[in-house]
Amino acid sequence: MDVLRLIHSQLILSLPLNKLELPQDAGFTAELTKLILNGEYHKVLQHETILPIIESNKSQLIASENINENIANFATNISKDQQTALFIAIASLYLFIQNNFTGPQSPLKSIEFLYPEGSQVDQIHQQAIDSLSAYGQVAYDGAQDPLYLLLSLHILEKLANVSKSLLLNHFNSSEEFVEEENLQQDDVLKAAINWWRSRAIMIQLSLFPEFSGPHISVSASILNASVVKALGFGLNETLQQQLSIIYQLEKSKNSLDSNLEHLAQPHLSSVRNLTNFEFVLTGAKAKRTKFQTKANSGLIVLAKSNYFVNDDITEQSPESYELNSDLLLEKPHFEDIGNEDIDEQIYKKQKTDLQEIDYSTLLPVSLRSEYIPESLKSLDPNNQPQLSDYDNIQLLLRLYTLRQTSPSNDNLVSAQLMSLVSRVLYQSNTTAINYTIFSRALWERSILETTKARTIERGILQMQSLVEEIGLKIQTRFIPTSNDEISTAATRSRYIFQIPSIPRWDLDTKLAEKFMSLGLIKSAIEIYERLGLEVDVALCHATIGEESKAIEIIKKRISNHPNDARAIAVLGDLLGEPEYWYKAWEIGKYVKAKVSLSKYNYYPPKGIERNIEQAIIHMNDALSINPINFSNWFFYGCLGLESNQFELAAEAFTRCVALDDSNSLSWSNLASAHLSLNKTREAFHALKKAVASTDNKKSWRIWDNYLIVAAKLKEWDEVLLACRRLVENRKDESGEGSIDIPVVEKLVEMLVQQDYPNDEEDLTFFQKSCIEFTTIMLPNVINSSSRLWRIISRVELWRKRPWASLECHEKAYRALSHNPELELDETVWNDTVEACSDLVAAYESLGELPGKHGADDLVCKDWRYKAVQTIKSLMSKGRQSWEDTEGWEQLKEMRKSL
Template sequence: MSALRSIHSSFIRLNIELNVGVEGFNEQTEAISLISKGQYLKVLNLPLFKKIFTDNSEIKHIIAKYTQQSSASALVVLDLVNHIIMQLSKNLESLSPEVVKTTVLILGVIFLQLFLQENFTGPSIPFENEKLPLGILRDLLKLNKEASTHILSVGGETAYELMESPILLVLSVKILEEVSGSSVSVLSKDFIDMDSETFISKCNIVTNPDVVQSSIQWWKSRAYMVFASVLTGEVSLLTLLPIKLLTPNIVSTLIDLQNKNSPENQEILVLYQLESASVNFSAGVDNSVKDALAKAKTASGLQLILTGCKAKRTKFQQTGNHALLVLAKSQDEFLRSTSSDELSCESPEELQLNDEVLLERPYYEPLEEENTLESEEKDSKRVKIDFSFEPILGSEEDSEVKLLPIALKDDEIPPVLKSLDPNNQPQLASLDMAQLLMRLIFIRENTPSNSAMVESELMALVQRITNSKNVNWTIFSKSLWERSLLEASKSKTIERGVLQMQVLVEDLGMNSVKTRMFSQSGDEQKFLKALIDPDDFQVTPNAARLKYIFQLPLTPRWALDSLLAEKLMSIGVIKSALQIYERLNLSVDAALCYALTGDEAQAEKILVERIAAHPSDARALSVLGDVKQSPELWLKSWEVGKYSKAKVSLGKYYYQPPKDSGLTKDLPAAIGHIFDALTRNPVDFETWFFYGCMGIEASNWNLAAEAFTRCVSIDNSSPQSWSNLASALIKLGKNKEAFSALKSAIRTSQDKKVSSKIWDNFLIVAAKLSDWTSVLLASRELLTLRSNSKSSEEIVDLPVVEKLVQVLLESPYPGSEDSMDYFQKSCVDFICTMLPQVINNSDRSWRIVSRVELWRKRPWMALECNEKAYRAAVNNPELEFNETAWKTAVDACADLVAAFESLGELPGKHGADDLVCKDWKYKAKMTVRSLMSKGKSAWEDSEGWNVLQELKNSLMS
C-alpha cells in the first residue's frame, strides 16, 4: 500500500523522478512518469494503451461510425464517449479493480493535460501533422467541434467557441466521472434542472477514500476547475464541486504516516493548501482562501515580511527614498527537495523599460546587519507537521496570520530575513513563489483599486518573484502579467505594461493571433521536435508549463487576450479592444464594450445577431435584457439556461421599476426572483446581501437572518452583514446571538470606524443582557462619534447613562481611585471626564455627574456640577414662554439650594479648615432671588413661583 501511495502521490505532484515498483502497476508507473515529463503521445503508444486505443478494432469501428456523420449532434458525441468508456472497462476487466481505476484515471489525465496544453499554456500541438503517432486520437479530433463545445455549455453559460480540441475535455470529464463512480454528470442535460445539494449528493464524493479514490477525487477536482474556466461566465455548481471534492481526507490518505515529515508529505500538503486557496478564490469564499494560504505558509516554512527600505528608482538619484520591500526566504530543505525535479523551459520575453530616467529595477540600500547564526541554525531544521489530529492540516491560529505580514520597525524583521541582501535575495521554492502570487492576486481582487499604497505593496510582491533566477515558466508568466496590470495604470510605465501583456498573449501561441509583434518562442520548435522524435528528449518544454498550473487561478489563453482588451478599454484604446473581442468571437463582451461607450444601438445589434445564431445562449439573452430592460428576455434566459444573473436582473427590476414602465415596486416578486437566482448560485455574496436587505424591508426577519448568515459564511469580514444579521436576530428575540453578531461587526470594521447604528444596537442588546461593561463601552464610543452634534441631548442616551450610574453607585466607593475595578474606573472617566466636555446645555447631565462626584467623596465638585446644571436650565432661551423650561429651572434651583445646604459645610478640596462653600446661605439666597427676578413678569403666581417663594422663606428663617 505504501508503494501505491507513493505512485499516486507522485502523480498528484507530477514528479518526474518516479522509481517505484509495484506488482501489476509497472506500466501504470511508466505512464505516470511520462505524463510528468510532458510526453503524452508517448503514453498513448505504450503497450497498455496501444492495445486499448490504437489496436482495438471495436473502438475504431465506433469512432468510424460517428466520424462519418459530419453533423454529429451533442448527444451523438456523448454517446460515442460512453461507448469508448465501456470498451475501456471491457478491455481491462481481467485486471484488479485498483489497476483498472488507475489505468482509466491515467487516460482521463492525459486528455486533461492535452487540453490544458492546447488552451492554457501552449505550445500548440499540430495534430494535423501526419508524422505524429496519434492513432485514433486523430479521428476523435475530427469530430464535430461545435457539438463538443455545445456539450460543455452548461448552467446557462456557453463554452468558448474557439477553444481548441474541446472533445479532449469532454473525454477527460466523462472518464473521471465514470471512474469515480458518480451517478450524475455535469455534461448531462439534467444538470441544469438540478439544485446544487441534490447534484453534489449524487457525485459519490467518498468521505473516507482509499489511495486510488483520493487520487481520482483530486484529479476530478482539477478537471472541474478547468471546465469552469472555459465557460464565458460563472456556474456556481462547477465552482462548488472542486471545493467539495478537495477534502482534507484525501490528503491524509496520500500522506505517508510512517514518515510524516518527509519532503514528499510536505510538498503534497502545500499543493493541497494552494489548490484549496485557488478553488475557493474562484468560488468567492474569501475566508477559506486566507485560511488555506496561512496553512500553506506554515507547511512550507516560508518566511515572509513586508517592510520599508530606502531605494533608488531613477538613474540620477544620489540618495534613496523610502520604498516598500518584500523579504522572503524558503525553508532550505523544502527548497532542495522541490527543486530536485525542476523542469527547464525557455522563459517568456521580459521587456525592458528603456527609460531615460527610471532604472530597470529599484536599487535597494542594505538593511542593518546583525548576528544571525542562531536564526540560521533554526531555519535549517525541517518544518514539523503535526498530524496528531486527523485531519489537522495546519493550526487554527494560522488562519489569523495576515496575508502580507508587515514589519513597521527594524526589530520586527525576523533576523534571518534582516540579513538578506535586498538586491540579491536567495532562490525561492517554486511553490513558495506560487504562494506569493496567490497572495498578490487575492489582495488585488479584495482591495480598492487605484490605491497607491496597495499598488506599492503588490509591486513589492511581484518584484520578489521577477527579480529571482530560474523561475518556473507558469509562475514567471503570471508574475509578468500581474506586473503589467500594475504598470499599465501608471503614465511612466504604461507602454511596457501593455506591450508585456501582448508578449505573453503571443507566447501562448494562440491560433487566433494572426500577426505577431514579437519574435516566436523557441519552445514551440523544440516541442515539435520532441513530438516527432520523443526518444531524443527526456523532458519536453510543455512539462514545465503545466507543472504548477493548478496551484494558481486558471486563466485560458483567450481570457488573457480578453483581459488585455479590458486594459486597453480602461486606458481609452477602444478600437484595439474591440478588435480583440471580434477576433476572439466574444460577441457579448464586444456588445458590453459598445454599451459602455454609449453605443447601445450597436450593442443591441450584436446581441440580436448572436441570439439568432445561438438561441440558447442564456448570457446573451440576459445581457440583451439588461440593455433593453426587458423582463421577457430575462425570463427567456432563465428558461433556456437557468442563468442566475437573469433572475438577479429581474429581482432588481421589480424592486425598483424604471419610471417609464408604469409599474410600482413589487417586493414579493423581487424576493421570489432573487431566491431563484440563489438556488443556482448559492455563493453569490452580493445577491445574498440584497436578498437580506429586502427581507428587512419586508419585515421578514427569518428570511433576513438566513440571508445575512449566508453572507457572513461567505465573507466574515463584512461589518454590514454582521450588523444586519444582528438587527434581524434582535427582531426575532435572539439577543445572545445578536450580541455575538454585533461583536463581529465591530471587530471586522476597518480602522475601527464603526457606524453609530452598530454601536446603538450593541448598546441596546447589551442593556437587555445586563452586560453593563459593554453598555459602557458602547456609550463611550457613541459619545466620541456624536461629539459634533449640536444638541447635547442627542449625544448620549441619558436613561442609559443614569442606569450606568445606578449600577456604579450600588457598590460603595472603595476609598481611592487606585482601588477601583475596571468598570468603576472606566465609568468614572466616562461620566466625570468625557461627558462634561459635551453637555454644557444639559442640566440633567450635570446632575448625573454630580451624583458620581458625590460618590467619589468630592463634594466640592458635586456642588459645582449642581451650579452648572442650574446655569444650563436658567440660560434656556425658552424660559420666558415655555412652562416646561420654567419648571426645569425651578427644579434645578431647588436642587442647587439643597446642595448648598447639604454640602456647603463639608470639608473642602484643600483640607484643614477649608469648606466646600463657607457662604453657602448667601449664595443660596442670591440664586433664588435671581431666578424669581427672571420669571416675575411671566410666571408670577404659577406653581413654580410658589416653590421659589417657599425656598426663599425657608432660607430667610
C-alpha cells in the same frame, strides 16, 4: 497499495523527473508517470498499453450522433480498468491545458486522434463545446480541443461513480450534487480520482465568462482533507508535507477562482505554517530615478524561504523587458529599511500590539525596524535570496486576494501589490523560478505598470510578449520569437492548478482592453475578432453609450447561437424586457436571468407596481442553482426583512455570514431577523459578531442596536462598551446627541449599588470603565444637558469627591441658565428653577464637607453666599417674563429659607 500511493501522490505534486521515486514493481505505470511528468502527454494516449484500449472502443464515437452521450459511453468502456483510465483522464486534461492555457501547441489533435478521417471537424467541435456548457453558460467556443476536457471529465465521473452527472443532467438544486465524503486511508485511487476531478471541474469553469451551477460546490466538497490523508498515509514525511502544501495552495486558488476570496486566507495561513515562510511588508527609503539624490518613502516585502523543493532546477524563463528609460531606474534602490517617520499613535500601537509578526493577516506589516525579525532584517533589500516555488506562489495568491478584497484605484493598495510582485521577480537567482510563476508575476507587474504614464510602454510590450509566447492561435506577431529553446510543457504546467487559472483568451481580452484605453482601436478589434467574444464586445459598446450597436451584435450572436442563455439575458438587460430573462432561464437555468427578474420586480420601471413576492420567488430559483453567491443571498435576506418574512431573512443572512463572516451588515441584518422572531440571545450573538468586524466610524447604528439588545439581556459590560463606541464615533457630528441618557442613568445606578472601596485597586473592571466613561469621556462631549451633569455629579459623590460633585451641579445649572429660550419658554424657565433648587441643595449639603486639599479646606466655605447670589441672578433674568409664576414663588421661598 504503497506503489499506487507513491505514484499518484507524485503525479498530484507534478514532481520533476529528477525528484521522481519509482518502485521496481511499478510496471508500465512507471513509464506513463514519466511521460506525464515530462510533459509528453500525447505520448501517454499513444502508449502501447493505452492505444489498443482507445482504438478498440472508437466504435462508440459516431460524429453524426450526440457527441456528449458517445463520449460518456466511450468513457464507461475504457473505465473498466480504473488505473489505465485515470492515466487517460490525466493526460487528456493536461493536453487541454497545454492547448489553451500554457502552450506550446500539442502535435496530437483530439478530433484527428479520436474520430475517423473525413469527420466533420466543425460539427464535432461545436457539439463538444455545447456538452461542456452548463446552466446557461456557454463554454468559450474558441477553446482548442475541447474533446480532451470532455473526455477527462466523463472518465473521472465514471471512476468516481457519481449518482448525478454534471455533464449529462441539469437539476434545479445544487444540493443534489454535493458529494462530500470522508475517505479511509486505503481509498488511494478514489482520493486521486477526486483530486483530479476537482481540478478538471475548475478548468471547465474557466471556460465560462461567469460562474453558474453547482460546479463550485462539487469541486470544493470532493477535495477535502481526507483526500490528502488517504494519499499521504504511510509515505515519507517530505511527500506528506508537500501534499499538504499543494492541497492548501489549491484550496486557496480555487476560492479565488470561485470569487470566494474571503475563504482563501485561512488556507494561506495554513500553508505558511507548513513552509515556515517568513515575510513582512515594511517601509523603506527608495530611489526610483537615475537623478534622485534623496531617497523617498516606499514599501518593500522582505521574505525568506525555510523550506525548499525543486531547488536544483534551472528554468527557461520568459523574457523580462527592461524599462529603457533615461529617467527611471530598472528597479528601486532601497535603503534605510523600517526607519520611516511614522505617526506617533501608529508607533504606540506598534509597540504594544505588533512586536511579533502577525501571520494570521493577509499581509503582515512591521512599521519599525526593531520589530522586524533578525532573519529578515539581515537581508540585502536590493538582492534578496531565492524563494522556493511554494513561497513564490503564496505571495502571488496573497496578491490576488488583496486585490479582490480591496478598493480599486487605491494608491496604497497598488504600492502593496507592486511590493509583492517585485519580491517574486527580483531574486538573486531568477533562472531558478518556475516559468509559470515568473510569467504570471511579469503579467501582474504589467497590469500595474499600465496604470502609470512612465511605465505603460514597458507594461504593454511585456503583456504582448507574454500573450504571444504562449503561442496559441496568434496570426500576427509583434514580438520577434527567440531562437532559444522554449520551456517544456511540463515546466509550464507544473503549478497550473495552484495559480489562478487564466486561459489564453482572458490574457488576450485584458490586452485588448489596454489597447482600447490607449486608443489603439485596430489592434484591439483584431484581438476581439480572433477571440469571437460577441457578447463582451456588445457590453463594451453598451458601456460607452452605443446601446443600438450592442443590441445589433447581441441579436446576431443569438441568431447563430440560439441556446446562448447569457446572450439572451444580456439582451434582456439592454432592452429591459423580462421575456428574454424568462427565455434564458428556460433554455439553460441561467442564474443571472433570475437575478435580473428578481430585481426587475423589486425595482420596476415607472408604471408597474412593485412585487416583492415575485422578487423572492425569482431569487430563490437563482439560489437553488448557485447557493454560494453572497450578493444574491444578501438581497434575498433584505427582501425577507422588507416583506416581514423573518424566517426567510434569518436563513438568508445565516448563509451570508457562512460565506463571509467579516461582513458586519450581514450580521446586523441577521440580528434584526432574530429580534423579530423574539430570539433575543441569538440576536445579541449576531450583533456581537457585527461590531467585531465593523468599521466603527461608519456603523454607529449597529452599535446602537447592540446597546439596546445588550440592555435587554442585562449585559452591562457590553452596554457600557456600546455607549463608549457610540460617543467615540458620533461626538464630532452629534455631540451630546451621541449619548443615550436613560442608558447612562441605568449604568450609573448599577455602578453605585455598592459602596466605593477604600482602595481603588479593588474596583472591578466594569467600575473602572464606567468611572472613566462618565467622569472623563462624557464631560468632553456635553454642551447643554443639565441631566447629564447631574448624573456625573452622582458618580463623583459616590467616589467621595464632593467638590467634583458640586462642580457638576454648577455646570448643570449653567447649562440651563444660559439657554436663550429662558425668557420665552416657561418649560425652560421651570427646568432652570429646578436646576437652581438642586444646586442650592448641593451647596447646603456639600459646602461644609472636607475639600480635596485636606487639612481645614472645605468644599465651599462661602456656600450660603453663592446660593443666594445664584437665586438672585436667576430672579433678575426672569423678572420681566415670569414674575408671579409658580417658579418665581419657588425661588422666593428658597431665598427666604437661606
